[in-house]
Amino acid sequence: MCQVDEEYNGQLDHRVTPRVSKKCVKCKENTTVLIIRAGDAFCRGCFKEYFIHKFRAMLGKNRVIFPGEKVLLAVSGGPASSSMLSQVQEGLSRDAPKKLRFVPGIIYIDEGGASGQSMEERKRAVAQLESVFRATNYHYHIVHLEQVLSLPSSVLEAGSSATGKPPTGSSYKAAVDHLIPTRKNQNQHPDLSVENAQSHLSNLSMQEVQNGVTSPITPEHTQALKRLFASVRTPTAKEDLLHTLRHTLCIELWQQQLCHFEMLLCSQGFSDPRHGDVVIVRPMRDYSSKEIAYYNRMFDIPSVFIPGLDSKAQDKASIQRLTESFVTKLQTDFPSTVSTIYRTSEKLHTACPPQNTNTQLSAKCLLCVCALDTKLGESHCQCTKMASHHGNGLYSLNKNTRHFVLKRVVFFI
Amino acid sequence: MVSLLSLYLGGGAELLFGSVKEHHVTLPNQSEPWDMKQLLVWIRGNMLKERPELFVQGDTVRPGILVLINDADWELMGELEYELQDKDNVVFISTLHGG
Numbered sequence: 001m002c003q004v005d006e007e008y009n010g011q012l013d014h015r016v017t018p019r020v021s022k023k024c025v026k027c028k029e030n031t032t033v034l035i036i037r038a039g040d041a042f043c044r045g046c047f048k049e050y051f052i053h054k055f056r057a058m059l060g061k062n063r064v065i066f067p068g069e070k071v072l073l074a075v076s077g078g079p080a081s082s083s084m085l086s087q088v089q090e091g092l093s094r095d096a097p098k099k100l101r102f103v104p105g106i107i108y109i110d111e112g113g114a115s116g117q118s119m120e121e122r123k124r125a126v127a128q129l130e131s132v133f134r135a136t137n138y139h140y141h142i143v144h145l146e147q148v149l150s151l152p153s154s155v156l157e158a159g160s161s162a163t164g165k166p167p168t169g170s171s172y173k174a175a176v177d178h179l180i181p182t183r184k185n186q187n188q189h190p191d192l193s194v195e196n197a198q199s200h201l202s203n204l205s206m207q208e209v210q211n212g213v214t215s216p217i218t219p220e221h222t223q224a225l226k227r228l229f230a231s232v233r234t235p236t237a238k239e240d241l242l243h244t245l246r247h248t249l250c251i252e253l254w255q256q257q258l259c260h261f262e263m264l265l266c267s268q269g270f271s272d273p274r275h276g277d278v279v280i281v282r283p284m285r286d287y288s289s290k291e292i293a294y295y296n297r298m299f300d301i302p303s304v305f306i307p308g309l310d311s312k313a314q315d316k317a318s319i320q321r322l323t324e325s326f327v328t329k330l331q332t333d334f335p336s337t338v339s340t341i342y343r344t345s346e347k348l349h350t351a352c353p354p355q356n357t358n359t360q361l362s363a364k365c366l367l368c369v370c371a372l373d374t375k376l377g378e379s380h381c382q383c384t385k386m387a388s389h390h391g392n393g394l395y396s397l398n399k400n401t402r403h404f405v406l407k408r409v410v411f412f413i
Numbered sequence: 414m415v416s417l418l419s420l421y422l423g424g425g426a427e428l429l430f431g432s433v434k435e436h437h438v439t440l441p442n443q444s445e446p447w448d449m450k451q452l453l454v455w456i457r458g459n460m461l462k463e464r465p466e467l468f469v470q471g472d473t474v475r476p477g478i479l480v481l482i483n484d485a486d487w488e489l490m491g492e493l494e495y496e497l498q499d500k501d502n503v504v505f506i507s508t509l510h511g512g
Contacts, residue, residue, distance in 0.1 A: 022489075033485045041489060079424060079508070289508035293424060293479045294486070297506060305425045312428065312464060324509060328476040 038335040067101040082303035106140035146221035235318035424507035
């Protein structure tokens with residue numbers, strides 16, 4: 001048994017460099033170019049097939065995408081979301097066997113206001129991304145994180161998007177039928193019906209939705225956002241807040257019917273029933289960051305690196321960085337670490353509270369849409385006192401956003 | 414002898430090198446062949462502009478940085494022991510916090 005004072009005297013094994021054969025594990029013919037997992041070496045061609053197949057399998061496993069359905073892709077410009085975008089293009093292309101059949105749109109959130117970038121840097125990043133989006137021919141929306149501070153009050157009503165009911169099969173079908181204009185063509189010419197849907201969408205977009213950048217922001221908006229982040233003390237909380245605001249903004253866009261999508265595809269975040277009708281799927285979850293980086297490099301997938309809140313941060317700067325550093329280091333010596341964590345996490349399920357139409361919608365946190373503990377009592381008062389102590393930053397925001405932020409503070413405690 | 418190497422930095426690693434992604438370097442002559450371990454030391458001393466601990470840790474690269482030599486995973490080439498050849502292409506891609 002392990003004891004504190006036990007001497008090992010060199011009995012510990014050092015990590016053995018995996019002895020991989022030079023031939024691909026799949027085709028056994030071509031020279032290997034990449035090792036993934038704990039010793040599986042692939043050649044270039046087999047790796048590409050494996051990568052593409054995994055994406056399709058992930059979407060197929062969910063069985064929630066109906067033909068012609070509108071799917072919103074959340075793209076940050078980073079490697080995972082850029083890879084996701086290219087996989088969607090690959091899947092929708094005419095050459096693909098078992099072609100994917102849905103109508104994609106792209107959303108990009110400019111977070112430069114929160115991460116301290118200058119307007120010039122932000123414009124440059126947006127311009128680079130716009131050229132990537134234009135090359136896809138999909139409709140795209142570029143929004144600024146500042147917009148989350150000027151949410152209309154109707155959107156601030158928690159759960160207003162949802163009737164509280166999870167989508168049923170029949171309501172999905174009805175939504176799809178509504179989308180595809182010539183239903184009778186659907187069975188005869190499925191490709192035609194998707195094209196009809198796409199041209200219908202493009203007509204809509206010219207009249208109603210401006211493709212491209214939504215309303216411009218003012219320096220005051222950016223200042224308000226900076227004050228919000230400055231009022232959050234720790235880097236961990238800042239990253240968490242950023243993540244939540246990003247998510248909230250995507251959902252807001254959906255609620256405003258600016259782009260009516262049934263599904264959100266993103267490379268981070270998780271899928272759960274809090275947001276009512278919209279289904280969130282993370283098809284890139286199955287990939288290791290090494291696989292994504294290698295694929296992007298080998299197959300020239302354009303991605304734009306945009307420095308964020310956590311760039312150049314030390315390992316111990318935040319819980320997120322510490323966790324990443326811990327797992328990455330462990331992975332170096334024990335290559336099964338990430339896949340084990342991932343498989344274990346798949347066994348966890350979110351608790352889904354019983355859907356109750358009488359649920360008080362106002363009792364939910366505006367940001368994370370979880371139930372507030374309204375029985376906080378005295379501690380609740382402590383929180384609001386602390387919030388006011390945090391600064392003028394909170395009080396100089398408009399009434400709605402102050403309400404918004406205070407609720408967040410309450411929830412943290 | 415190694416005279417010319419092309420280096421590429423991606424995924425944010427370029428931030429540590431003055432935001433320049435592509436570099437062409439000529440390594441100084443020496444009697445023994447250059448290997449990756451020596452290259453890292455050389456990069457640390459001659460090219461890194463800031464925060465070396467975000468790129469190199471100990472003898473090797475920081476965990477989370479993918480290294481490719483001539484478009485192949487360096488784990489297949491011997492990692493630090495790989496002996497560099499003239500006109501080799503070495504790529505460092507940071508896979509940390511990748512969105």
